Amino acid sequence: MTPEQVNLVQQSFAEVAPISEQAAALFYGRLFEVAPAVRSMFPDDMTEQRKKLMATLAVVVNGLTNLEAVLPAASALAKRHVSYGVKPEHYPVVGGALLWTLEKGLGDAWTSDTAAAWTAAYGTLSGYMISEAYGRSQAAE
Ligand code: HEM
Numbered sequence: 348m349t350p351e352q353v354n355l356v357q358q359s360f361a362e363v364a365p366i367s368e369q370a371a372a373l374f375y376g377r378l379f380e381v382a383p384a385v386r387s388m389f390p391d392d393m394t395e396q397r398k399k400l401m402a403t404l405a406v407v408v409n410g411l412t413n414l415e416a417v418l419p420a421a422s423a424l425a426k427r428h429v430s431y432g433v434k435p436e437h438y439p440v441v442g443g444a445l446l447w448t449l450e451k452g453l454g455d456a457w458t459s460d461t462a463a464a465w466t467a468a469y470g471t472l473s474g475y476m477i478s479e480a481y482g483r484s485q486a487a488e
Contacts, residue, residue, distance in 0.1 A: 352464035360408045363452045371397035378444040425476035438473040
């Protein structure tokens with residue numbers, strides 16, 4: 348990721364922060380619409396899950412300026428996800444729902460540069476998480 352892309356991701360995330368509860372609800376709504384099979388992996392009551400997701404995204408987004416500092420936590424998170432039943436192929440589905448949510452949440456502020464920056468950020472994070480949890484051979488991207 349270029350420094351400009353890190354800036355774009357951090358600035359656009361700051362814009363959705365005030366509506367993070369709605370953004371998280373939008374995200375899971377979209378995820379369960381495009382991938383209904385994953386619904387049963389999550390608890391019935393998604394209140395806590397929504398908060399955890401947004402809090403973790405905030406840590407990762409802030410950590411983009413000092414990636415080494417967040418990698419141990421990302422590795423541990425990825426390994427916990429194996430026990431939730433998450434497979435490597437779920438990561439692009441989640442990435443798609445995340446980008447869709449940001450596009451909806453940001454409206455006119457969502458540009459092709461913002462999209463490219465988020466694609467790079469999610470690709471870097473998910474590629475790292477997949478290789479940590481399942482081994483490098485699985486991390487195709
Ligand atoms: C960058 C990607 C992701 C981030 C930042 C993320 C974040 C989180 C966080 C913070 C938790 C709370 C529990 C914990 O910390 O261990 C969690 C739980 C969970 N995540 Fe993710 N996640 C990601 C990718 C995925 C993917 C690809 C799936 C696949 C569907 C998924 C499914 C789940 C499930 C099923 C739980 C457990 C819910 C429960 O039993 O309480 N996550 N995730």
